[in-house]
Amino acid sequence: MGEFAKTSRRAFLRGTAAIAAGSFAGKAAAEGTPDPLITELQDWASYTGAGVDETPYGLPIRFEADVVRRNVEWLTASPISSINFTPIHALDGTITPQGCAFERHHSGAIELSKEDYRLMINGLVDRPLVFTYADLERFPRENHVYFCECAANTGMEWAGAQLNGAQFTHGMIHNMEYTGIPLRMLLNEAGLDTAGDLSDKWVYVEGADASSNGRSIPMEKALDDVLVAFKANGEALRMEHGYPVRLVVPGWEGNMWVKWLRRIEVTDMAVESREETSKYTDVYKDGIARKWTWVMDAKSVITSPSPQMPITHGQGPLVISGLAWSGHGQITRVDVSKDGGISWETARLGKQGDAKALTRFYLDTDWDGSPMLLQSRAIDETGYVQPTKDQLREKRGENAVYHNNCIQTWFVSEQGVAENVEVS
Amino acid sequence: MSKFLSLIVPSIGGAALVLGGAYGFASRDYGQAKIDNLTIRIAQTEAHVASAIERARMAEAEAKKADTERELLKLALADAASMRNDLATLAPVHEMSLGLGRPAHVDEIAAWDVDVLPDGRGLPPGRGDVWTGEEVFVEQCASCHGDFAEGVGNWPVLAGGLDTLADKDPVKTVGSYWPHLSTAWDYINRSMPFGAAGTLTADETYAIVAYILYSNDLVGDDFVLSDENFAEFEMYNANGFVIDDRSELEYSAWRGDPCMSNCKDMVEITMRATFLDVTPEGGGVSVMNHAAASDAPVFGVSASEDVVGGENAELFAAGERAFRQCSSCHAVGEGARNSTGPALNGIVNASIGAVDGFRYSGIFQDAAAAGDVWDQERLTAFLGDPKGAMPGTKMAFRGMRDQEDIDALIAYLATFEVE
Numbered sequence: 001m002g003e004f005a006k007t008s009r010r011a012f013l014r015g016t017a018a019i020a021a022g023s024f025a026g027k028a029a030a031e032g033t034p035d036p037l038i039t040e041l042q043d044w045a046s047y048t049g050a051g052v053d054e055t056p057y058g059l060p061i062r063f064e065a066d067v068v069r070r071n072v073e074w075l076t077a078s079p080i081s082s083i084n085f086t087p088i089h090a091l092d093g094t095i096t097p098q099g100c101a102f103e104r105h106h107s108g109a110i111e112l113s114k115e116d117y118r119l120m121i122n123g124l125v126d127r128p129l130v131f132t133y134a135d136l137e138r139f140p141r142e143n144h145v146y147f148c149e150c151a152a153n154t155g156m157e158w159a160g161a162q163l164n165g166a167q168f169t170h171g172m173i174h175n176m177e178y179t180g181i182p183l184r185m186l187l188n189e190a191g192l193d194t195a196g197d198l199s200d201k202w203v204y205v206e207g208a209d210a211s212s213n214g215r216s217i218p219m220e221k222a223l224d225d226v227l228v229a230f231k232a233n234g235e236a237l238r239m240e241h242g243y244p245v246r247l248v249v250p251g252w253e254g255n256m257w258v259k260w261l262r263r264i265e266v267t268d269m270a271v272e273s274r275e276e277t278s279k280y281t282d283v284y285k286d287g288i289a290r291k292w293t294w295v296m297d298a299k300s301v302i303t304s305p306s307p308q309m310p311i312t313h314g315q316g317p318l319v320i321s322g323l324a325w326s327g328h329g330q331i332t333r334v335d336v337s338k339d340g341g342i343s344w345e346t347a348r349l350g351k352q353g354d355a356k357a358l359t360r361f362y363l364d365t366d367w368d369g370s371p372m373l374l375q376s377r378a379i380d381e382t383g384y385v386q387p388t389k390d391q392l393r394e395k396r397g398e399n400a401v402y403h404n405n406c407i408q409t410w411f412v413s414e415q416g417v418a419e420n421v422e423v424s
Numbered sequence: 425m426s427k428f429l430s431l432i433v434p435s436i437g438g439a440a441l442v443l444g445g446a447y448g449f450a451s452r453d454y455g456q457a458k459i460d461n462l463t464i465r466i467a468q469t470e471a472h473v474a475s476a477i478e479r480a481r482m483a484e485a486e487a488k489k490a491d492t493e494r495e496l497l498k499l500a501l502a503d504a505a506s507m508r509n510d511l512a513t514l515a516p517v518h519e520m521s522l523g524l525g526r527p528a529h530v531d532e533i534a535a536w537d538v539d540v541l542p543d544g545r546g547l548p549p550g551r552g553d554v555w556t557g558e559e560v561f562v563e564q565c566a567s568c569h570g571d572f573a574e575g576v577g578n579w580p581v582l583a584g585g586l587d588t589l590a591d592k593d594p595v596k597t598v599g600s601y602w603p604h605l606s607t608a609w610d611y612i613n614r615s616m617p618f619g620a621a622g623t624l625t626a627d628e629t630y631a632i633v634a635y636i637l638y639s640n641d642l643v644g645d646d647f648v649l650s651d652e653n654f655a656e657f658e659m660y661n662a663n664g665f666v667i668d669d670r671s672e673l674e675y676s677a678w679r680g681d682p683c684m685s686n687c688k689d690m691v692e693i694t695m696r697a698t699f700l701d702v703t704p705e706g707g708g709v710s711v712m713n714h715a716a717a718s719d720a721p722v723f724g725v726s727a728s729e730d731v732v733g734g735e736n737a738e739l740f741a742a743g744e745r746a747f748r749q750c751s752s753c754h755a756v757g758e759g760a761r762n763s764t765g766p767a768l769n770g771i772v773n774a775s776i777g778a779v780d781g782f783r784y785s786g787i788f789q790d791a792a793a794a795g796d797v798w799d800q801e802r803l804t805a806f807l808g809d810p811k812g813a814m815p816g817t818k819m820a821f822r823g824m825r826d827q828e829d830i831d832a833l834i835a836y837l838a839t840f841e842v843e
Binding site: 072074076077078080081106107108120121122123127128129130131132135138139140141142160161162163164181182185188189190191204206210211212214262263265267269270271272273274277278281283285286287288289290291292293294295297307335339340341342343344373377379382383384385387391395398399411419420421422423424 | 592614
């Protein structure tokens with residue numbers, strides 16, 4: 001710790017000189033010219049600002065207007081059945097604000113009011129039931145932070161480096177604090193005696209939108225940690241995240257987190273719906289597909305520096321930061337390499353991560369201005385180490401589309417510009 | 425796993441509530457005492473298991489219950505250990521139902537529970553042949569999937585691709601990839617056509633599925649699909665799936681202490697990003713990467729504000745809502761381009777069949793030749809009954825019932841000029 005502090009103090013002094021060419025602050029310090037932002041009276045320090053009711057529900061200040069979701073138009077046929085990407089490169093901490101959390105719709109985001117909302121439980125239950133939204137608010141509820149990652153996140157990168165930005169390579173993910181009812185509590189309300197032996201039973205969940213996206217979840221998971229959620233980050237779910245009620249399936253692929261949840265059916269076999277056969281299955285190199293690949297394995301990415309977040313301050317102190325997560329539990333460690341995987345340093349975790357939630361990591365370092373090949377690798381509580389792209393390809397080939405949790409590489413040039421690359 | 429929930433009933437319900445109370449006084453020592461108590465409780469439970477079997481030769485199910493009870497107590501113990509400095513606890517487990525919700529009506533279940541299982545359970549009676557299927561398909565599906573199910577633009581290809589799954593770019597169609605026929609029937613019935621889900625009859629769905637099988641050369645042109653022969657049909661790739669085996673193939677190999685230094689001799693860049701994001705005058709756009717790494721991409725988003733104020737705002741909003749019925753095929757506004765249907769900027773009072781670069785059907789070409797114009801009257805007639813007003817149109821939309829929606833929609837469209 002002491003050694004590090006000394007290093008960074010020296011680096012700070014050197015860094016100040018190094019960036020003198022680029023910024024006024026540096027120049028002013030070097031030439032002894034006072035900074036007019038300080039010496040001159042500024043408008044905002046003299047005139048009054050906005051009144052309290054100017055924006056009854058606030059949005060980010062206009063200077064942050066580029067921190068928004070973006071889509072990649074050529075990926076899908078229509079924005080109604082498409083996906084966009086969380087601006088993870090520009091965020092810090094772990095919680096994703098709902099307004100910039102990625103969206104994935106199969107038939108568009110719908111407006112469904114609490115008054116019009118109905119949730120049915122039927123199938124192999126003792127008492128098929130219908131709940132209103134008000135009914136749901138009377139069940140005991142819990143708070144949990146979980147990541148939701150689309151199985152296709154990083155899917156464009158199987159065959160090679162494709163998209164230039166952490167937002168586009170890794171932005172099909174968000175992390176929110178959910179308030180919801182354990183699904184087992186609702187199943188208990190309907191009664192499972194009729195279902196008999198639960199070990200081979202399934203719960204089929206379905207949305208109210210035109211796609212009626214439906215997925216089969218094994219009973220064991222349904223009784224474990226699945227939530228029927230109606231709040232995220234303290235407020236109602238946004239329309240695009242399934243208002244008024246969505247399913248939360250911790251650690252498992254985002255497609256199962258059915259939005260606008262309208263029906264829960266206990267069945268004696270998987271429905272094998274379109275989204276669990278023709279999509280969200282993984283073709284390996286031998287042409288055989290894997291199905292029921294629900295868990296999202298441990299993964300990480302450096303969010304800054306990254307192609308959308310170049311280093312603009314020159315040499316000296318540099319915060320390398322990123323996100324790590326695992327569908328198997330907690331992240332226990334993240335290592336960072338600056339040389340493409342020849343050597344690794346263990347990063348600092350922002351705080352001990354929750355199980356199946358995003359964990360923030362930092363490597364506080366001193367950049368000497370030489371090019372870097374930045375990588376991060378996550379290790380989770382099962383001891384699983386995030387694999388390289390080559391390790392994944394060796395097992396699966398390049399046609400898998402989903403579940404690409406490979407180590408990502410950013411090339412950072414002497415100018416601080418970062419680019420998505422693959423390395424040997 | 426045995427009947428997890430029924431177990432919660434007498435003994436565990438009590439234990440969980442006791443635990444809940446314990447957190448209320450949670451201090452480190454108290455937590456430790458609690459752990460000790462629970463440890464003893466586990467031992468007692470184990471003794472109970474043994475004696476229960478000996479004493480009364482209780483049913484095997486009883487023993488299983490006690491086993492699970494012990495597991496649950498262990499879980500509770502772990503929870504207590506992790507939370508002992510903390511008042512937080514999970515939601516209480518209830519012995520009985522809370523009496524919330526109401527019984528589902530049989531008609532409600534029938535309306536929503538329409539999924540079809542792989543063995544055909546859930547199918548309604550009905551039948552459809554290939555030729556009827558072709559007619560319905562051309563009418564309802566071809567605008568996105570092509571007349572021969574070959575796919576238009578980025579929309580899904582439904583036919584072909586047999587034996588390509590091990591190739592570099594496998595073609596995954598209903599014929600080449602889907603393992604169960606029920607999936608096709610279920611999805612088409614519930615979620616198609618795109619923008620008018622749930623409007624097909626059972627017979628139409630049978631016919632469409634029969635036609636898709638025909639398009640994949642999996643049946644002859646005399647094939648008739650019905651609820652009676654459905655379960656017999658075996659899909660081409662029925663055996664092409666195995667259950668997730670990452671735990672055997674990967675997890676064991678990828679656990680352990682990773683290398684920290686001198687892990688490789690050298691590292692070279694072997695590939696650079698194919699697409700650079702030049703972005704945002706109006707959204708994310710990618711271009712092929714021919715640039716040097718020294719050209720930093722520029723990011724930013726232009727604010728697009730459609731300012732429609734005053735009394736028109738309500739009508740505009742109503743029109744915007746109505747347009748959702750159109751937006752699966754038509755685009756309007758900044759950067760709108762032709763897709764399944766033509767882009768609609770400046771469409772009100774424009775010549776019929778004249779949007780640049782769109783391939784119109786015959787009736788539109790005729791109207792264009794006659795110099796017809798999309799005035800209020802023609803638009804109203806077309807939006808209310810597309811196939812009646814423009815016989816032969818490829819537009820699959822069935823028409824809007826509500827005149828107010830039509831008026832609002834036209835008012836909405838009128839606000840967009842040709843760019």
